[in-house]
Amino acid sequence: MTELRGPVRIVGTGLIGTSIGLALGRLGVVVELVDADPDNALMAERIGAGSRLVQIEPQLVVVAVPPDHVGEVIVEQLQQTDAIVTDAASVKSKPLHDARALVASPEELSRYVGSHPMAGSERSGPLAGRADLFEGATWAITPHETSEPAAVELVRRLAEAAGARTVELSVADHDLAVARVSHLPQLMSSLAAGTLVDAPAAHLELSGQGVRDVTRIAAGDPGLWTQIVSANSPALSGLLEGIRDELDRLLIALGKEEATDEVTAVLNRGVSGAIRVPGKHGTPHIDLVPVLVTIPDRPGQLARLFADAAESGANVEDLRIDHSPGRPVGEVELSVKPASVDQLVEVLTERGWSVHR
Amino acid sequence: MTELRGPVRIVGTGLIGTSIGLALGRLGVVVELVDADPDNALMAERIGAGSRLVQIEPQLVVVAVPPDHVGEVIVEQLQQTDAIVTDAASVKSKPLHDARALVASPEELSRYVGSHPMAGSERSGPLAGRADLFEGATWAITPHETSEPAAVELVRRLAEAAGARTVELSVADHDLAVARVSHLPQLMSSLAAGTLVDAPAAHLELSGQGVRDVTRIAAGDPGLWTQIVSANSPALSGLLEGIRDELDRLLIALGKEEATDEVTAVLNRGVSGAIRVPGKHGTPHIDLVPVLVTIPDRPGQLARLFADAAESGANVEDLRIDHSPGRPVGEVELSVKPASVDQLVEVLTERGWSVHR
Structure with missing residues (x-):
């Protein structure tokens, strides 16, 4: 059985690389930090993610550089070391394709296995690194045709x-x-x-929770997302073509006097897709029951609410605060398992909360 | 000055009509309940939203029937009473257009003023009604060319x-x-x-918070949304055409070898739009600082966290639980004003929480 002994060389000490270093450091694995920007490597070293100088040959190299450079760095590391090499890029075809273009035969890539740790943050850089970033997160492992089984196993250990x-x-x-x-x-x-860029301010005053949810991730880093989207253009193009065709059908339907079937079809399909998205702990979100509680917007009210909820024995599985602009009170939606609802509502009502199911 | 004295006749005792009745009942205004479905009106009466039989002529009629019927009911009520008439439909051109088609001259609509109480719930029907549904919510008032000022004033009072x-x-x-x-x-x-309908289950296992946020409202009622979308097709079509054109440009860009500028342009525009969406209490969400706290997933932990947060003096303005599938611990994002961050982090850290900024 393949054990992860180390040393592990991490190339690219941004959020992901630094976090992997911190997680391995906790387990006593020796980590070597490499970055084209010496300041980054220094910062990662200072917060305990590893050392910039390790004399022992690595067992495993993790390539965590920006998407556009992953392929070439994988090949460099395969050629400089005898280590197993993996990467952390969020698209897997392009690094493999780029790496294949740089080697003489596919066998040279047998020590390489792609992987994708699916965790992130709105922050980036080594100082955003955290030892527990991947705790319970999903980490995809993507072997290719010539990946050695031992390499796949070692990346799984990582x-x-x-x-x-x-x-x-x-x-x-x-x-x-x-x-x-x-x-x-x-x-x-x-x-x-x-579509909101040119909207008059008065229009935006009518915003509710829906538009906030739908547009939240649009605030993400355009530079990083350009690289990700471009790298995955083949897979993405097929899906976008499907959306464009549905949009065309919708536009034709909306132009008619009484053609609502096409509109309903798009909405029905959306419902079928939405309920397939896994919620907390992999359970479908429809298993949870929302309980709405009105709360005054001042310090300590949430603490009082959660203390009361805990006394009912209910585990709050999810929660959301609705904050309509200008609203002097807040509304908290607590999601609990169906079996906990009655007891939760009873206890909260007893203690004077305004509760709605 | 126009005072709201009542009686107020509510036509349509679904979620919105019943909630208006309950809110007015609190203030001692006499409310008459009318519904094409006698069971609905009976249920609304039983929970205290008003009476099915009121002998006095109404001062104000609120039409809260399904979107497709609003126009005809407005005209019926204008013709049956001398009252001011408003409606609660979420699209305002179509009811006005439908009503105009049913009257001999525009002056007949002078007692009508459209309005749109912007609150809702994933639940519907009279039993979902709540006296505080509109507390702090936005209520749009949309006078047309022949609306009397006194009518506009009375709807504002409502x-x-x-x-x-x-x-x-x-x-x-x-x-x-x-x-x-x-x-x-x-x-x-x-x-x-x-696009998720036909996805293999293994693909959905890679779902994160982003896709959950973007697809949440897709679970809404397709019947109601078909009526809303169809009623607003002129305004919506223009925006959808813009999206379709951007999609076309994106697809062309993704088909090229190195044309990332168009992709970046779409993403940049998204950032500019996203930051315009008002957050809590009308303040832009960028004014708040997120503080991440790791919590074990068992009852009472949120209570303990919020008690500790309250003791730091910080008011938690927004919060979010991240629940990656299979994750044995949860992560709570508390959003607070910049001035509260240091004290909050210090107090939580002191008390043993794992805190990240």
């Missing part, structure tokens, strides 16, 4: 060492999956948010 | 009586605004969610 849950997928499947559950939602969010 | 904040807009402006901040996000959410 993911587990960081606290992640691994999912093995082919390179093509991975890229189609992230196009669906990450890149397409990102572009749809950006397109929806883009 | 909105204020229900606890709402009023915004006055022209009918056309209102419909363009809701197309932008509500109907277009709804369709974009439905289209994005629709």
Whole structure:
């Protein structure tokens, strides 16, 4: 059985690389930090993610550089070391394709296995690194045709060492999956948010929770997302063509006097898709029951609410604050399992909360 | 000055009509309940939203029937009574257009003023009604060319009586605004969610918070949304054509080897739009600083966290639980004002929480 002994060389000490270093450091694995920007490597070293100088040959190299450079760095590391090499890029076909173009035969890539730790933050850079970034997160592992089984196994150990849950997928499947559950939602969010740029301020006053949810991720880093979206253009283009065709049908339907069937079809399809998105702990979100509580907007009220909720024995599985502009009171939606609802509502009502199911 | 004395006749005792009745009942205003479905009116009466039989002529009629029937009911009520008439439909051009088609001269509509109480719930029907549904919500008032000033004033009194904040807009402006901040996000959410219908289950395992946020409202009632979207098709079509054109440009860009400028342009535009969406209490969300706290997923932990946060003196303005599938711990994002961050982080850290900024 392949054990992760180290040293592990991390090339690229941004958020992801630094966090992997911090997670491995907790387990006593020796980590070597490499970055084209010496300041980054220094910062990562200072916060305990590893050392810039390690004399021992690495067992494993993790390439965590920006998407556009991943392929070439993978090949460099394969050629400079005898280590297993993985990368952390969020698109898997392009690094493999780029790496293949740089080697003489596919066998040279047998020590390489792609992977994708699916955790992130709105912050970036080494100082945003955290030892627990991957705790319970999904870490996709994407072997290609010539990947050695021992290499796949070692990358799995790395993911587990960081606290992640691994999912093995082919390179093509991975890229189609992230196009669906990450890149397409990102572009749809950006397109929806883009229509607000020229809106008069009075129009925006009518914003509610829906537009806030749909446009939240549109605020993400355009530089990084350009690289991700461009790298996954083949998988993404097929999905976007489907959206464009549905939009065309919608526009034709909206131009008619009484053609609402096409509109209903798009909305029905949306419902069928939305309920497939896994919620907390992989359970579908329809298993949870929302309980609405009105709360005054001042310090300490949430503390009082959650103390009362805890006394009812209910575990709050999810929560959301609705904050309509100008609203002097807030509304908190607590989501709990169906079996906990009655007791929760009873206890909160007893204690004077305004509760709605 | 026009006073709201009542009686107020409510035609249509669904969520909105019943909630208006309950809000007015609190103030001692006599409310008459009318519904084509006698069971609905009976249920609304039983929960205290008003009476089915009121002998006195109404001062104000609120039409809260499904979107497709609003125009005809407005005209019926204008012809049956001498009351001011308003409606609660979420699109304002179509009811006015439908009503105009049913009267001999525009002057017959002088007692009518459209309005749109912007509150709702994932639940519907009279039993979902709540006296505080409109507390602090936005209530748009949309006078047309022949609306009497006294009618506009009385509808404003109604909105204020229900606890709402009023915004006055022209009918056309209102419909363009809701197309932008509500109907277009709804369709974009439905289209994005629709791509998940045929996805293999393994692909959905890679879902994160982004796709959950973008697709949440796609789970809304397709029947109601078909009526809303169809009623607002003129305003919506223009925006959707813009999206379709941007999609076409994106698809061309993604088909090229190195044409990332168009992709970046779409993403940049998304950022500019996203930061314009008002957050809590009308303040832009960028004014708040997120503080991340890792919490074990068991009862009582949120209570302990909020008690500790309250002791730091920080008011938690917004919060979010991140629930990656399979994650044994949760992560809570507390958003606070910049001035409160240091004290909050210090107090939480002291008490043993794992805190990240």
